[in-house]
Amino acid sequence: MSLFAFFRDRKKQNSASIAKERLQIIVAHERGLHSQPDYLPQLQKDLLEVIRKYVPIEQDQIQVELENQGNCSILELNITLPDR
Amino acid sequence: MANVLVVTSGKGGVGKTTSSAAIGTGLALRGHKTVIVDFDVGLRNLDLIMGCERRVVYDFVNVINNEATLSQALIKDKRLDNLYVLAASQTRDKDALTLEGVGKVIEELKQNFEYVVCDSPAGIEKGAHLAMYFADEAIIVTNPEVSSVRDSDRMLGLLASKSRRAENGEEPIKEHLLLTRYNPERVTKGEMLGVEDVEEILAIRLLGVIPESQAVLKASNQGVPVILDEQSDAGQAYSDSVDRLLGKEMPHRFLDVKKKGFLQRLFGGSE
Numbered sequence: 610m611s612l613f614a615f616f617r618d619r620k621k622q623n624s625a626s627i628a629k630e631r632l633q634i635i636v637a638h639e640r641g642l643h644s645q646p647d648y649l650p651q652l653q654k655d656l657l658e659v660i661r662k663y664v665p666i667e668q669d670q671i672q673v674e675l676e677n678q679g680n681c682s683i684l685e686l687n688i689t690l691p692d693r
Numbered sequence: 694m695a696n697v698l699v700v701t702s703g704k705g706g707v708g709k710t711t712s713s714a715a716i717g718t719g720l721a722l723r724g725h726k727t728v729i730v731d732f733d734v735g736l737r738n739l740d741l742i743m744g745c746e747r748r749v750v751y752d753f754v755n756v757i758n759n760e761a762t763l764s765q766a767l768i769k770d771k772r773l774d775n776l777y778v779l780a781a782s783q784t785r786d787k788d789a790l791t792l793e794g795v796g797k798v799i800e801e802l803k804q805n806f807e808y809v810v811c812d813s814p815a816g817i818e819k820g821a822h823l824a825m826y827f828a829d830e831a832i833i834v835t836n837p838e839v840s841s842v843r844d845s846d847r848m849l850g851l852l853a854s855k856s857r858r859a860e861n862g863e864e865p866i867k868e869h870l871l872l873t874r875y876n877p878e879r880v881t882k883g884e885m886l887g888v889e890d891v892e893e894i895l896a897i898r899l900l901g902v903i904p905e906s907q908a909v910l911k912a913s914n915q916g917v918p919v920i921l922d923e924q925s926d927a928g929q930a931y932s933d934s935v936d937r938l939l940g941k942e943m944p945h946r947f948l949d950v951k952k953k954g955f956l957q958r959l960f961g962g963s964e
Contacts, residue, residue, distance in 0.1 A: 628839050
């Protein structure tokens with residue numbers, strides 16, 4: 610290994626810690642997704658259809674989230690309407 | 694009461710069949726009557742790893758379809774008296790295994806064996822689901838590599854939601870992490886995820902770490918479970934893992950880089 614490569618490698622983060630960081634993020638994200646009930650994606654699609662009857666919106670302008678708080682769940686619906 | 698153990702991973706090629714064969718053989722070596730069941734319908738390989746491929750007459754699907762009795766289909770190991778193999782079918786019909794049929798066979802096996810080791814196919818389709826559905830304990834085989842760790846986490850989610858224990862609201866499946874193809878040298882260099890990294894991400898109990906070893910291929914070439922190669926690092930690591938599975942406290946070995954002796958440094962040579 611040349612002297613130059615030695616210093617370059619030292620600056621770079623090693624690949625195992627990059628792998629760990631990426632895994633922690635994706636695993637946390639996917640655990641969230643899979644704890645959602647199976648009907649959520651379909652519900653999101655249906656809601657999108659209903660709203661599109663009146664206002665033209667895109668798929669990514671609607672967000673459906675289910676939050677569990679103790680013994681009740683809250684369905685949160687966020688729709689971004691286009692500028693008029 | 695018999696114990697149903699599933700060896701699963703989600704990802705393919707991580708060492709499920711090698712581990713099923715080693716752990717099943719290890720349990721039998723310690724005096725427990727054990728059967729290893731291959732759930733990989735269409736792609737059976739446990740018979741090859743166990744070295745009984747020429748003695749398969751009837752298989753799992755024959756038993757489910759009542760074309761053979763369980764005792765006709767069970768293949769007795771030639772080395773150990775209390776070890777048996779139930780081979781998977783080579784049929785291409787992916788619906789050959791049914792929940793009801795598998796349940797019936799597992800129940801019957803539980804009457805006759807102390808341990809039923811289920812060797813799961815890769816993926817999360819029907820075969821993998823049926824392999825883990827009736828389990829009391831699960832061994833998650835994982836390689837220190839991103840896709841394997843992610844798939845293992847997915848599998849843990851399924852064990853917690855789609856198994857019989859989960860559906861009946863019983864005590865959850867006991868989960869064990871088996872880290873395979875571990876290379877301490879590369880971990881030290883920062884090129885491979887370490888034991889602690891994988892443990893931290895998956896957050897389940899560590900059953901064992903199996904080092905990447907030439908003994909594994911050598912064993913599969915010969916149809917001998919690697920745990921019977923008592924001289925090898927992998928064989929010893931599997932042996933420790935079986936002891937831990939049975940509740941023994943064993944220190945983890947083979948986690949650090951082997952120090953090369955003076956002569957080895959001088960002449961190099963392979964390990």
